[in-house]
Amino acid sequence: MDTGQKIEVLGRSAQYDLCGDACGTQASRARDDLGRWIYPAVLPDGKRINLLKILLTNACENDCYYCANRASRNFRRLSFTPEELAYAFDQMHRKGLVRGLFLSSGVCNAGRTMDRMIATVELVRRRYAFPGYVHLKILPGATFAHVERAVQLANRVSVNLEAPNPERLARIAPPKDFTAHLLQPLHWANHLIEEGKGKRVSVSQTTQFVVGASDETDRELLSTTARLYREVGLARVYFSAFQPIVDTPLEDHPPTPPLREHRLYQSDFLFRKYGFTFEDLIFDDSGNLPSEADPKLMWAQAHPECFPVEVNRASREELLRVPGIGPRSASRILKLRGKGKFCELSDLHKVGAVAKRAASFILLDGKRSPCQLGLWDSASACHP
Numbered sequence: 407m408d409t410g411q412k413i414e415v416l417g418r419s420a421q422y423d424l425c426g427d428a429c430g431t432q433a434s435r436a437r438d439d440l441g442r443w444i445y446p447a448v449l450p451d452g453k454r455i456n457l458l459k460i461l462l463t464n465a466c467e468n469d470c471y472y473c474a475n476r477a478s479r480n481f482r483r484l485s486f487t488p489e490e491l492a493y494a495f496d497q498m499h500r501k502g503l504v505r506g507l508f509l510s511s512g513v514c515n516a517g518r519t520m521d522r523m524i525a526t527v528e529l530v531r532r533r534y535a536f537p538g539y540v541h542l543k544i545l546p547g548a549t550f551a552h553v554e555r556a557v558q559l560a561n562r563v564s565v566n567l568e569a570p571n572p573e574r575l576a577r578i579a580p581p582k583d584f585t586a587h588l589l590q591p592l593h594w595a596n597h598l599i600e601e602g603k604g605k606r607v608s609v610s611q612t613t614q615f616v617v618g619a620s621d622e623t624d625r626e627l628l629s630t631t632a633r634l635y636r637e638v639g640l641a642r643v644y645f646s647a648f649q650p651i652v653d654t655p656l657e658d659h660p661p662t663p664p665l666r667e668h669r670l671y672q673s674d675f676l677f678r679k680y681g682f683t684f685e686d687l688i689f690d691d692s693g694n695l696p697s698e699a700d701p702k703l704m705w706a707q708a709h710p711e712c713f714p715v716e717v718n719r720a721s722r723e724e725l726l727r728v729p730g731i732g733p734r735s736a737s738r739i740l741k742l743r744g745k746g747k748f749c750e751l752s753d754l755h756k757v758g759a760v761a762k763r764a765a766s767f768i769l770l771d772g773k774r775s776p777c778q779l780g781l782w783d784s785a786s787a788c789h790p
């Protein structure tokens with residue numbers, strides 16, 4: 407099989423690893439002129455680039471119940487040598503097809519596979535002098551030396567936890583040890599990243615959960631997510647809704663509805679951008695986020711004592727608790743307040759807030775606002 411065919415097969419096999427705005431989904435990837443998968447991704451600095459997202463090999467000695475590459479599935483296994491993959495990436499980069507690399511792999515002896523992944527990135531960096539974005543997956547069971555080298559070479563590293571705790575992981579990936587194989591590398595990477603801050607290009611780390619595969623609850627997922635943000639300085643957590651794969655032990659397990667994944671991302675966003683804590687989230691009796699409303703609206707409805715908020719006097723933290731007001735609109739409100747009062751819903755609409763949503767939670771210059779959307783096109787009476 408030639409290199410182009412390997413890129414096609416091992417690129418398709420990498421679709422389950424997430425690395426940008428839902429970039430593992432079919433809708434957000436595209437084939438290039440030669441039929442190879444290219445993945446658009448959003449970098450930590452907000453830039454969008456195309457990544458070559460690929461596995462070093464789709465052979466694996468593990469038998470995780472949800473995984474297309476598990477050892478017990480019967481299909482043709484392929485592998486790159488580090489030289490082959492580094493050269494192929496360089497060629498695609500020179501042609502302008504990709505501007506970054508995301509490298510993951512099945513596990514054929516964790517130590518040896520990590521050695522070969524690291525050798526690939528060393529060739530990309532040294533022989534081909536590629537200075538751009540590299541996301542390197544750290545495999546379960548990697549040693550401290552592997553993590554150290556990965557942090558030196560990559561812009562982003564990640565360890566897939568897959569499940570929120572040891573009990574849940576044991577139900578879907580029995581050979582993996584949650585603490586020793588997965589949490590430990592995250593702690594090492596965090597320590598190394600903190601130590602290297604200011605000395606080299608900034609490095610970040612992420613993780614990923616398979617949502618619904620182990621019958622875990624949203625409470626478990628988000629409790630672990632909040633802890634990881636605090637304890638290992640994660641930049642992002644990715645939630646991948648479980649989809650059954652034929653010829654796996656979970657082939658008859660129901661798929662996870664996209665709305666569940668969406669609510670988890672909304673909660674994650676509240677942690678990262680709105681100052682919410684795990685304790686702020688509202689769960690139903692089964693330990694899951696209610697599907698009927700987003701988690702911020704649920705919190706606001708459960709805390710009538712915090713409303714209404716006077717838009718002309720509220721702090722940034724108070725504004726961010728109002729449904730319909732996000733970080734950007736809160737910043738604009740604070741900036742424009744010095745130039746005049748917010749008196750109408752149309753004033754809020756102009757700064758990007760979802761004014762209709764905010765209406766029942768705010769006061770505008772001391773008054774509750776009628777929700778008159780037809781007024782939005784008219785000029786504000788008292789705001790510039």
Ligand code: SF4
Nearest residue numbers: 466468470473476512
């Ligand atoms: S270790 Fe990774 S590639 Fe191997 S079966 Fe488990 S999830 Fe799949």
